[in-house]
Amino acid sequence: MDFVVAPSSCHSLLNHSHNKNNILYRSHFSVPSSAGIFSLRKFTSVSFRYDHRYRRGCSRIVCTRRRVMDSSNSPTSPEVSKPKIVTGPGGYVLEDVPHLSDYIPDLLTYPNPLQDNPAYSVVKQYFVHVDDTVPQKVVVHKDGPRGIHFRRAGPRQKVYFDSDEVHACIVTCGGLCPGLNTVIREIVCGLFHMYGVKKVLGIDGGYRRFYAKNTVNLNPKFVNDIHKRGGTILGTSRGGHDTSKIVDSIQDRGINQVYIIGGDGTQRGASVIFEEIRRRGLKVSVAGIPKTIDNDIPVIDKSFGFDTAVEEAQRAINAAHVEAESIENGIGLVKLMGRYSGFIAMHATLASRDVDCCLIPESPFYLEGPGGLYEYIERQLKENGHMVIVIAEGAGQELLSESMTLKDASGNKLLKDVGLWISQKIKDYFSKERKIPINLKYIDPTYMIRAIPSNASDNVYCTLLAQSAVHGAMAGYTGFTSGLVNGRQTYIPFSRIIEKQNKTMKKKRPTKEFVTKRLPISIEARQ
Numbered sequence: 205m206d207f208v209v210a211p212s213s214c215h216s217l218l219n220h221s222h223n224k225n226n227i228l229y230r231s232h233f234s235v236p237s238s239a240g241i242f243s244l245r246k247f248t249s250v251s252f253r254y255d256h257r258y259r260r261g262c263s264r265i266v267c268t269r270r271r272v273m274d275s276s277n278s279p280t281s282p283e284v285s286k287p288k289i290v291t292g293p294g295g296y297v298l299e300d301v302p303h304l305s306d307y308i309p310d311l312l313t314y315p316n317p318l319q320d321n322p323a324y325s326v327v328k329q330y331f332v333h334v335d336d337t338v339p340q341k342v343v344v345h346k347d348g349p350r351g352i353h354f355r356r357a358g359p360r361q362k363v364y365f366d367s368d369e370v371h372a373c374i375v376t377c378g379g380l381c382p383g384l385n386t387v388i389r390e391i392v393c394g395l396f397h398m399y400g401v402k403k404v405l406g407i408d409g410g411y412r413r414f415y416a417k418n419t420v421n422l423n424p425k426f427v428n429d430i431h432k433r434g435g436t437i438l439g440t441s442r443g444g445h446d447t448s449k450i451v452d453s454i455q456d457r458g459i460n461q462v463y464i465i466g467g468d469g470t471q472r473g474a475s476v477i478f479e480e481i482r483r484r485g486l487k488v489s490v491a492g493i494p495k496t497i498d499n500d501i502p503v504i505d506k507s508f509g510f511d512t513a514v515e516e517a518q519r520a521i522n523a524a525h526v527e528a529e530s531i532e533n534g535i536g537l538v539k540l541m542g543r544y545s546g547f548i549a550m551h552a553t554l555a556s557r558d559v560d561c562c563l564i565p566e567s568p569f570y571l572e573g574p575g576g577l578y579e580y581i582e583r584q585l586k587e588n589g590h591m592v593i594v595i596a597e598g599a600g601q602e603l604l605s606e607s608m609t610l611k612d613a614s615g616n617k618l619l620k621d622v623g624l625w626i627s628q629k630i631k632d633y634f635s636k637e638r639k640i641p642i643n644l645k646y647i648d649p650t651y652m653i654r655a656i657p658s659n660a661s662d663n664v665y666c667t668l669l670a671q672s673a674v675h676g677a678m679a680g681y682t683g684f685t686s687g688l689v690n691g692r693q694t695y696i697p698f699s700r701i702i703e704k705q706n707k708t709m710k711k712k713r714p715t716k717e718f719v720t721k722r723l724p725i726s727i728e729a730r731q
């Protein structure tokens with residue numbers, strides 16, 4: 205892994221033990237491994253007008269305008285900043301993140317206080333080089349382009365904030381997810397212990413409470429135990445994002461680092477907050493930390509809390525399997541979260557090996573006739589005497605009643621209960637039409653998989669994400685999401701994070717062969 209534990213404390217931080225020459229050597233052959241880190245400096249003389257720290261002549265700058273979606277009530281509609289895209293030889297592209305110095309001239313810099321901190325003295329030799337970037341794609345062809353890269357996360361030699369000047373705030377938005385408290389804890393502890401920051405404010409209740417008076421002063425003592433609890437100590441909410449009120453509140457309170465933890469909606473909100481801050485010319489870094497158990501945020505390897513949720517889902521699947529195999533023609537049916545993407549259902553299925561059929565939103569299905577779900581269930585019952593079905597909550601929504609779609613406060617589709625619906629349909633079909641007695645047990649663990657504390661690996665992951673965000677904000681980066689790309693911590697521009705949703709696969713049209721197409725998963729899952 206990419207961090208060390210400092211001897212005199214338990215606070216890990218990003219460390220860089222790579223031999224750049226080796227890595228450069230490898231990448232000259234265009235064979236980036238999953239650990240491939242490229243150093244821009246050695247390949248090409250790239251600089252660009254946004255960042256004066258790049259000293260060399262300009263290779264080429266491509267600036268295209270991307271629209272940032274904004275479904276908020278915000279009256280402010282600031283000019284969207286241009287993505288910072290740098291190209292280099294061999295089809296190298298850096299999708300860079302904004303920096304405070306892009307729009308504020310003559311900012312003072314300070315030596316990173318980590319280098320004088322005895323607990324972190326090892327860091328001195330491992331500061332991230334300003335040109336280190338991480339490839340998005342590690343599978344490349346010999347003659348193919350090197351492709352898109354993101355800026356590598358981690359501590360920089362110079363920072364753009366004096367520790368005493370920092371006044372940070374943290375907000376959590378959207379649905380719960382295991383690990384939220386760990387991220388909060390590690391932002392607070394990272395700021396205090398690594399950078400000597402003393403002022404960190406918790407915003408109580410998500411975006412909609414940002415401009416109310418509900419805040420809590422956070423310090424390492426206050427957050428010491430919170431990673432052992434599920435949920436978020438700061439509370440969360442949906443809807444109520446008002447860009448100008450939020451930025452007014454940031455300005456009025458003298459906040460200059462904003463840490464925003466949340467899913468795709470939250471990152472969209474963070475993006476418009478960043479744009480408004482930039483428009484007002486404020487020295488405020490905006491850092492996002494991606495959160496969602498649905499794992500529907502693009503670019504990143506996975507979102508924190510996802511593994512914990514999948515693990516918890518196993519308990520429901522195990523119960524469904526035990527119930528199903530204990531009775532004649534037993535069917536265990538488990539509904540799992542996953543509004544638009546079926547990652548939880550798919551991973552829980554693959555992990556369990558007890559699931560015969562997994563239904564996800566990306567792959568439409570039908571019930572009757574050849575290749576339909578009923579036919580598949582009947583065959584499974586004949587062959588095995590029992591079966592387990594996992595269904596993601598967003599699957600089959602198009603089969604339920606066509607009545608008006610309701611939305612939640614954030615504008616997300618409110619789903620109909622596909623689990624109850626499909627249970628009833630299966631029962632009716634086998635008892636009334638086929639006269640085959642079946643025993644269907646329906647288990648809906650819903651919130652149980654996301655309201656729990658994060659497991660060990662998610663805790664480590666949350667710590668790295670949080671500390672990366674802190675290093676990035678201190679280094680003056682802004683408008684970025686801290687994310688893992690090919691196993692490396694990176695800074696990804698908001699524009700990339702909010703561009704689209706992450707899916708298990710492209711949505712398919714329903715076909716006659718849908719269940720048989722699903723068979724390989726089912727068969728594989730049982731072997």
Ligand SMILES: Nc1ncnc2c1ncn2[C@@H]1O[C@H](COP(=O)(O)OP(=O)(O)OP(=O)(O)O)[C@@H](O)[C@H]1O
Nearest residue numbers: 275276378379443445467468469470472473496614
């Ligand atoms: N386009 C947008 N512009 C500004 N704010 C937004 C936008 N979309 C959503 N938000 C705000 O972001 C917050 C969280 O959004 P949402 O409820 O969709 O959850 P999320 O962050 O996607 O997390 P999850 O889906 O995992 O629960 C809400 O307060 C919502 O108002």
Ligand SMILES: O=P(O)(O)OC[C@H]1O[C@](O)(CO)[C@@H](O)[C@@H]1O
Nearest residue numbers: 379380496497498541542543612
């Ligand atoms: O918390 P709420 O509003 O009930 O939302 C539930 C939704 O949130 C998610 O857990 C994502 O956070 C979805 O899987 C689910 O559909």
Ligand SMILES: [Mg+2]
Nearest residue numbers: 467468469496
């Ligand atoms: Mg979402």
